[in-house]
Amino acid sequence: MTAVAVVGRGRELVEPALRDAVSRLDDDTRLVASYHLGWNDSDGRPVDGNGGKGVRPGLLMLVGESLGGAPADLLPGAVAVELVHNFSLIHDDLMDRDTERRHRRTVWSIWGDATAVLVGDALLSLAHEILAESGSPHAAAAERSLSLATRELIRGQVLDVAFERRDDVTLTQCIDMAAGKTGSLLSVSTELGALLSGAPAEVSAAFAEFGAEVGIAFQLVDDLLGIWGWPERTGKPVFSDLRSRKKTMPVVWATTHGGLAGRQLADWLADTSSEPTEADLRQAADLVERAGGRHWAHEEALARVALAHNALAGVGLDLAHRAELDRLAAFVVERDL
Amino acid sequence: MTAVAVVGRGRELVEPALRDAVSRLDDDTRLVASYHLGWNDSDGRPVDGNGGKGVRPGLLMLVGESLGGAPADLLPGAVAVELVHNFSLIHDDLMDRDTERRHRRTVWSIWGDATAVLVGDALLSLAHEILAESGSPHAAAAERSLSLATRELIRGQVLDVAFERRDDVTLTQCIDMAAGKTGSLLSVSTELGALLSGAPAEVSAAFAEFGAEVGIAFQLVDDLLGIWGWPERTGKPVFSDLRSRKKTMPVVWATTHGGLAGRQLADWLADTSSEPTEADLRQAADLVERAGGRHWAHEEALARVALAHNALAGVGLDLAHRAELDRLAAFVVERDL
Numbered sequence: 001m002t003a004v005a006v007v008g009r010g011r012e013l014v015e016p017a018l019r020d021a022v023s024r025l026d027d028d029t030r031l032v033a034s035y036h037l038g039w040n041d042s043d044g045r046p047v048d049g050n051g052g053k054g055v056r057p058g059l060l061m062l063v064g065e066s067l068g069g070a071p072a073d074l075l076p077g078a079v080a081v082e083l084v085h086n087f088s089l090i091h092d093d094l095m096d097r098d099t100e101r102r103h104r105r106t107v108w109s110i111w112g113d114a115t116a117v118l119v120g121d122a123l124l125s126l127a128h129e130i131l132a133e134s135g136s137p138h139a140a141a142a143e144r145s146l147s148l149a150t151r152e153l154i155r156g157q158v159l160d161v162a163f164e165r166r167d168d169v170t171l172t173q174c175i176d177m178a179a180g181k182t183g184s185l186l187s188v189s190t191e192l193g194a195l196l197s198g199a200p201a202e203v204s205a206a207f208a209e210f211g212a213e214v215g216i217a218f219q220l221v222d223d224l225l226g227i228w229g230w231p232e233r234t235g236k237p238v239f240s241d242l243r244s245r246k247k248t249m250p251v252v253w254a255t256t257h258g259g260l261a262g263r264q265l266a267d268w269l270a271d272t273s274s275e276p277t278e279a280d281l282r283q284a285a286d287l288v289e290r291a292g293g294r295h296w297a298h299e300e301a302l303a304r305v306a307l308a309h310n311a312l313a314g315v316g317l318d319l320a321h322r323a324e325l326d327r328l329a330a331f332v333v334e335r336d337l
Numbered sequence: 338m339t340a341v342a343v344v345g346r347g348r349e350l351v352e353p354a355l356r357d358a359v360s361r362l363d364d365d366t367r368l369v370a371s372y373h374l375g376w377n378d379s380d381g382r383p384v385d386g387n388g389g390k391g392v393r394p395g396l397l398m399l400v401g402e403s404l405g406g407a408p409a410d411l412l413p414g415a416v417a418v419e420l421v422h423n424f425s426l427i428h429d430d431l432m433d434r435d436t437e438r439r440h441r442r443t444v445w446s447i448w449g450d451a452t453a454v455l456v457g458d459a460l461l462s463l464a465h466e467i468l469a470e471s472g473s474p475h476a477a478a479a480e481r482s483l484s485l486a487t488r489e490l491i492r493g494q495v496l497d498v499a500f501e502r503r504d505d506v507t508l509t510q511c512i513d514m515a516a517g518k519t520g521s522l523l524s525v526s527t528e529l530g531a532l533l534s535g536a537p538a539e540v541s542a543a544f545a546e547f548g549a550e551v552g553i554a555f556q557l558v559d560d561l562l563g564i565w566g567w568p569e570r571t572g573k574p575v576f577s578d579l580r581s582r583k584k585t586m587p588v589v590w591a592t593t594h595g596g597l598a599g600r601q602l603a604d605w606l607a608d609t610s611s612e613p614t615e616a617d618l619r620q621a622a623d624l625v626e627r628a629g630g631r632h633w634a635h636e637e638a639l640a641r642v643a644l645a646h647n648a649l650a651g652v653g654l655d656l657a658h659r660a661e662l663d664r665l666a667a668f669v670v671e672r673d674l
Contacts, residue, residue, distance in 0.1 A: 026492045028499065091458060095451035114432035114498050117454060121428065121461065122491045128465050129484035132477050140469050140476040147466035154459045155363045161451050162365065 007328070010058025013071060014078045018057075021079050021130050025122055032119045036090055036107050055332070056081040056189040059214075062328060063190045063207055066321035069197025076134035077192040080146055083127035085185055088153055090120040095161065124150070138195050145195065145208075149188035156180020163247050167270055174252040175216065182222070183215030190214075206315050213308035214329045220301040221333050223248035224294065227285050239281040242288075245269050249300075250293035258291025265291060305329045344665070347395025350408060351415045355394075358416050358467050362459055369444055369456045373427055379447050392669070393418040393526040396551075399665060400527045400544055403658035406534025413471035414529040417483060420464035422522055425490055427457040432498065461487070475532050482532065482545075486525035493517020500584050504607055511589040512553065519559070520552030527551075543652050550645035551666045557638040558670050560585035561631065564622050576618040579625075582606050586637075587630035595628025602628060642666045 022033050034040045041047050057078035064074035092098075093106040094116040100106060108116035131142055159177040163169050190211030194204040226241030226248060241248050247269075255266040265287040268280075276284070288294055308329045312322060359370050371377045378384050394415035401411035429435075430443040431453040437443060445453035468479055496514040500506045527548030531541040563578030563585060578585050584606075592603040602624040605617075613621070625631055645666045649659060 025488075026495060028495050029492070087458075091454050095454055113450070115495075117428050117432055117457075118491050118495055118498070120454075120458075121424075122488055124458065124461060125484045125487040125491065128480055129488065132480035132484055140480070143465055143469035143477070143480050147462045147469055150462040151362070151459055151466065154455050154462065155366070158363060158365050158452075158455050161455070 007053060007055055007058035007331075010061040010078070011054030013061055014054060014057040014075065014082060017075045017079045018082055021083065021126055024126065024129075028115075029119055029122045032107055032111055032115055033086075033123060035110075036086060036119070038102070038104075042105075042110050054082065056085055056185060059186065059211065059328065060189045060193040062324065063193025064197045066317055066325065067194055067197040067199050067203070069193070073134075073136060073196050074193060076130050076136070077142060077189075077196045080127040080131040080142075081185060081189045081192065083123045083130070084146065084150055084153070087120045087123040087127070088150075088157070088185070090116055090123070092157060094120075095157070134196075136196055138198065142192050142195055145188050145191055149184040152180045152184035154180075156182070156184065167266075169247050169252055171249070171252050171256050174247060174249050178216055178219040178249060179212065182219040183212040186215035186218065187211035203315050206311050209311040210308045210325070210329075213304045213311060214332050217301040217304035217308070217329070218332045220249055220297045220304070223250050224297050224301075227251075227288060228294070239278075239285060242281050242284050243276065245272070250288055250297035253296045254288045254291035254293030257296070258288075258293060261287050261291035262293075301333050305333055344390060344392055344395035344668075347398040347415070348391030350398055351391060351394040351412065351419060354412045354416045355419055358420065358463055361463065361466075365452075366456055366459045369448055369452055370423075370460060372447075373423060373444050373456070375439070375441075379442075391419065392555075393422055393522060396523065396548065396665065397526045397530040399661065400530025401534045403654055403662065404531055404534040404536050404540070406530070410471075410473060410533050411530060413467050413473070414479060414526075414533045417464040417468040417479075418522060418526045418529065420460045420467070421483065421487055421490070424457045424460040424464070425487075425494070425522070427453055427460070429494060431457075432494070471533075473533055475535065479529055479532055482525050482528055486521040489517045489521035491517075493519070493521065504603075506584050506589055508586070508589050508593050511584060511586050515553055515556040515586060516549065519556040520549040523552035523555065524548035540652050543648050546648040547645045547662070547666075550641045550648060551669055554638040554641035554645070554666070555669045557586055557634045557641070560587050561634050561638075564588075564625060565631070576615075576622060579618050579621045580613065582609070587625055587634040590633045591625045591628035591630030594633070595625075595630060598624045598628035599630075638670050642670055 018037075019039070022030060022037070025033055031040070031044050034044075035042050039046065060078045060081055061071065061074055064077075065071070089101065090107050093101055094108040094113060097108075098106055099109040106116075107119060127146065128143060131146060132139055134142075136142065156177050156179070159173070160181060163173070163177065187208045188211070191204050191208035194207040199207075223241065225238075226246065227239060227250065229238035241251075251265070251269070254262045255269070256262065258265065265284060268284050268287065305326075309326055312325065317325070355374070356376070359367060359374070362370055368377070368381050371381075372379050376383065397415045397418055398408065398411055401414075402408070426438065427444050430438055431445040431450060434445075435443055436446045443453075444456060464483065465480060468483060469476055471479075473479065493514050493516070496510070497518060500510075500514065524545045525548070528541050528545035531544040536544075560578065562575075563583070564576060564587065566575035566577075578588075588602070588606070591599045592606070593599065595602065602621060605621050605624065646663055649662065654662070
């Protein structure tokens with residue numbers, strides 16, 4: 001099975017349980033949550049949407065099954081991580097004042113701030129509810145891991161908000177932020193896959209590390225896409241993260257380790273006197289590349305995938321499952337969806 | 338022991354554990370959370386503050402001890418309900434755009450929207466973390482009850498936000514909203530007191546009902562205070578809820594069951610053409626009273642306290658503990674703090 005198929009299968013397995021969970025919400029909250037998840041339009045009419053790739057539940061199910069876990073024991077965890085992911089998206093869109101996600105208007109931009117706060121809160125609570133009533137002997141341990149990961153996610157977002165107002169962010173801080181914002185939830189997804197299968201603590205810990213490394217790789221690739229997009233597909237870069245002068249990992253690598261080109265990039269980022277033209281943005285992207293930021297981010301992503309592979313060395317998986325997880329990690333980096 | 342002393346003792350027992358929990362947060366989040374809890378000013382300097390009355394943890398500890406629960410088994414629950422309460426206050430202040438709470442500026446009004454969202458989210462996650470790692474054999478059941486109560490709380494706030502834009506709110510809907518916004522968290526506080534003591538399911542359910550009824554009584558008194566304040570203390574009414582034309586329970590009773598005076602009140606509420614003067618507000622308060630809304634709310638609060646008493650009839654508490662719980666319920670209504 002290809003990595004894409006694995007994730008797609010995860011999403012298909014989880015969707016009925018996710019719909020079931022969301023159906024518990026009160027009418028107003030359910031309408032908004034179902035819109036956000038891509039199941040209906042803002043008036044409640046069903047749509048054939050794309051509610052996201054389901055990477056987190058897909059990973060959780062794959063890890064669990066590779067350890068012999070029964071799908072029924074894994075599903076509450078898969079639903080919970082997807083709910084926490086969507087809680088964070090709804091709140092992040094509000095905080096960042098983003099008006100679009102997946103080519104659709106964001107929740108706050110349609111229903112206002114209060115609704116975005118409340119629907120996010122409801123999804124976070126619902127995640128804990130689903131996990132708590134799973135009946136799993138590992139429910140309390142899973143709740144603890146999910147709570148810790150959510151706090152890490154929030155810590156990452158706190159740093160992200162703070163970094164916007166700073167121009168002295170170090171690479172270490174920047175990677176730490178990515179570990180929080182992206183690594184924590186991927187990490188708890190793979191960890192819960194092991195935990196809910198009844199794996200011993202050291203195996204769950206190994207899978208937590210696997211997911212954390214895959215998460216940082218994932219974010220590095222996201223940062224590259226935020227500058228260069230899919231040039232081999234669309235033929236043109238997007239520059240979106242440069243337009244917003246976002247301090248992503250390749251940019252911070254460039255400004256802190258990139259010599260003259262890096263210093264020129266730092267000057268360009270600091271000069272907010274005028275709106276950048278397309279030519280300015282292309283020049284800034286070239287500075288990131290000449291400073292070595294693009295190359296570094298790509299190499300670092302591959303190094304993280306290797307660390308993810310190594311994390312599972314002592315776990316005793318059979319070769320087929322190990323290869324499947326490696327493929328999945330590689331796929332996250334290739335993003336060949 | 339007086340009811341005030343009981344709640345005060347609950348707060349004192351819980352505060353060290355609450356401080357311990359909050360100390361886990363990252364530096365930025367901890368500063369803001371500690372400010373909100375009344376422990377420091379907005380620069381982090383310790384203050385002798387009043388971080389709220391601790392009614393919820395006080396109730397939880399009292400219920401638990403009356404059933405023979407050990408304080409150490411109850412503390413994680415007490416910390417969790419206080420954290421959820423404060424999560425909801427921080428988010429509510431943001432949504433309602435309230436700039437003051439307990440005579441201090443609110444979190445969003447000092448640090449902005451994003452910080453209020455994130456600090457609230459962090460406290461909600463922390464609540465689940467503390468409960469999940471309690472080691473209690475009842476942790477998963479407690480997590481489930483806390484999640485359900487939080488969703489009820491959110492449902493109440495969703496209704497509250499929606500009611501602001503409606504002028505056809507019925508009394509039943511209004512009481513349902515109060516049950517969500519105030520009843521749910523008081524109910525889970527008393528329920529967890531029983532649950533974490535290892536009480537049988539029917540005893541926990543009886544205590545959940547006790548807390549729910551006390552919660553509605555509590556909100557009825559709050560609604561009365563929002564119109565008439567503490568006239569016997571300050572000598573003047575506050576009218577604050579009338580100024581914001583809030584559809585509180587006594588007001589909705591008056592407009593839906595209050596005859597001519599009630600209809601006059603409804604007309605006054607609907608006419609938003611000008612800012613009301615003090616004389617207008619006094620007249621509106623008189624209409625609520627003449628329509629019978631003040632009397633009804635007071636009687637209804639007493640009736641709810643009686644229902645709370647009855648809920649514990651089959652629980653088999655000794656008389657001293659039962660009397661203490663009755664006193665506490667009565668005290669919530671008298672609010673003689």
